[in-house]
């Protein structure tokens with residue numbers, strides 16, 4: 001007995017070491033990637049706990065892009081479906097590069113696939129109670145219901161359109177000034193486009209102009225002349241006015257999401273990043289600003305004693321508030337203005353409406369500067385579509401912009417969305433064990449449907465028809481396919497056809513393009529986005545020729561933040577008509 005007692009104690013350190021080693025081995029094996037059978041993957045990556053993370057990070061460091069790396073894995077492994085290991089201790093991500101499968105899952109298989117874990121991890125810490133990152137269900141529907149009025153013609157045409165228009169005219173004044181000062185030199189336009197998108201969505205959201213563009217103009221109005229680079233091909237840099245502190249706070253919060261998108265452990269990253277004093281202060285300022293705006297809106301609505309009709313409704317916020325009033329009445333409770341959900345739905349509206357449209361417009365400006373023939377045709381189409389404004393030598397009104405039917409213009413916008421690919425991926429989580437392209441997909445797998453490669457803007461990777469789902473097979477002819485030899489070209493004509501009456505019309509079924517996702521979780525703000533792009537593009541191309549810029553200022557490299565943005569968007573402006 002004495003012997004075993006002594007031996008136990010003398011062997012304890014060894015035992016502890018043994019247990020620790022065993023635990024580490026178990027942990028190591030738990031952390032090693034567990035490939036899903038039947039789906040191609042990088043074999044080297046499967047042997048390391050870090051999986052594909054080093055490869056993805058190296059790519060990101062070199063290019064600033066992540067989504068392109070994901071699509072490149074399908075091309076590298078020559079398969080429309082692959083898996084990658086980028087989340088330690090988690091199931092692999094499945095990547096699919098095929099438009100028909102993407103559309104089938106989004107539109108027809110929403111019982112099997114819903115909002116992804118990736119989206120929730122990246123979006124929820126920023127948007128909190130906003131419905132975007134919630135799984136579909138009563139809570140998500142109730143929060144989305146607060147926005148119900150915002151895509152009605154009443155809101156879009158009567159409230160949003162005039163505000164969009166005002167903000168766009170500020171851009172026109174700014175660019176007229178810049179064109180004079182730049183004297184034929186190019187300048188970086190991304191910030192201006194982002195500002196006009198923020199001005200427009202802000203005005204629509206809270207009913208007030210935030211004036212980021214106007215403050216840039218104000219600054220330039222006090223600049224008599226600029227020191228210009230010697231070479232006319234080199235870019236001129238304009239002084240930049242300070243932004244209002246509310247705008248800085250909103251931008252800091254929005255940019256936080258970019259940090260989550262590029263992290264392999266977004267939850268952990270946010271834990272640190274969101275607690276940085278400057279970021280914490282930005283979140284607080286944003287909340288305070290929105291609560292203040294909601295209270296002002298409530299006071300105004302009450303003063304105008306107009307809670308039963310829409311005459312005094314001037315913004316998205318007023319509509320959201322009126323919804324809350326109705327819901328509170330129904331639930332027999334007092335109004336809850338500082339309820340996070342109201343603020344968060346409003347902030348989500350600002351965020352979703354800012355980044356996405358400004359990214360698409362930045363891509364559009366690049367494409368049109370690089371395709372002078374398309375730009376010329378677009379200008380002609382706009383002028384034939386709004387002849388009264390040409391005859392009276394004036395700007396088109398927002399009524400004319402909203403109501404004109406200009407198929408070529410619509411085709412240009414579709415093509416900017418297709419080739420720019422602001423939403424390079426639609427992510428879904430499998431709710432049940434299911435099948436994709438003939439392969440078993442375990443329940444709880446994040447599946448990424450890429451829109452930035454094969455079958456959208458690059459030749460498709462062949463797929464055995466029998467491996468597709470029944471719904472996918474039966475919908476085969478609902479949408480056309482792009483001609484592989486021209487699929488990568490920017491060519492709006494692909495969207496046009498002559499109808500039975502011999503008229504030129506837009507054909508949205510001509511080929512795949514899914515910029516707004518689809519099905520029950522498709523983009524809520526699509527109509528607003530089209531309205532904004534129509535307004536901004538009409539005013540730009542009505543008033544300016546976007547001249548080509550030197551190739552070094554016109555690369556097509558991107559940076560993946562909340563959206564897939566161009567790294568460069570330089571413009572060289574000439575007044576039109578000259």
Ligand code: HEM
Nearest residue numbers: 132352353356357423516517518521522523524525528529
């Ligand atoms: C070119 C501009 C835009 C693009 C490319 C875009 C793209 C998208 C995409 C891809 C989704 C996810 C769809 C899915 O998972 O199936 C989405 C969702 C959403 N978008 Fe947009 N969007 C744009 C503009 C807007 C605007 C202007 C607003 C608001 C004013 C908005 C509000 C939303 C909201 C609220 C959702 C979440 C819908 C839900 O989860 O039920 N978007 N958008």
